[in-house]
Amino acid sequence: MRNISDLIEEYLKATIKKSGDDLLEIKRSEIAKKFQCVPSQINYVIQTRFTVEKGYLVESKRGGGGYIRIIKISPHDHVDLFDQMIDIIGQKVDQNTAENIIIRLYEEQAVTKREATLMISAVDRMHYQANVSHRDEVRANILKAMLKTLKYKEA
Known part of the structure; x- marks a missing residue:
């Protein structure tokens, strides 16, 4: 059974x-x-499901007369998307954010299902026996290396 958060997310995305505008303006109280x-x-x-790494600006x-405006952002091409994700990663990235980035790449068809699965496996915290700060730095470096490699198509 899905929870209320899933239903709200689904409703907002469907709306x-x-x-057809990639923009939604809502009143929190009405929703x-x-x-x-x-x-x-x-x-x-x-705050949790409409983040930049998931492709939204809020x-x-x-x-x-207040409102909440949700804007679906779309890069011009996959190179721009990879660059945006590399910028979001920065020097450190936690596992949840890393997975959200990979899911977005898959949803935007910038990576295949297999590539996304491999990437999610590579960023899993179980592979890093270090303190949290160091683990997030290593994860960021690995994820950025994968994105930089994927950014260029084979000739």
Whole structure:
């Protein structure tokens, strides 16, 4: 059985897709009312499931006329996507963020299912017997090396 967060995420993504605009402007209270949940549940879904590494920008304005704007971002081509992901990784990356990046690459068809599976295996914390900080640095270096390699097609 799916939870309320999954349903809210699915609804918001479907609404963006239906609009054909890659942009959705919502009022948190209206969505909360629709799903009969507290407004903080909407915040949770937006903060955890509509992140840059997943291909979204979120803008918000507080107050009476406030809104939350969710924008689906799409790179011009896969090279731009790889570069964006390398920038997001930075010097350190935790396992969850690394997996979200890989899933996005797969969803954007920049990597195959097999490549994504291999990459997810390579960034798994079980392979790094180090303190968290060092583990996140090693994971970032490995993931960036994979992305830099995948960025260029074979001739």
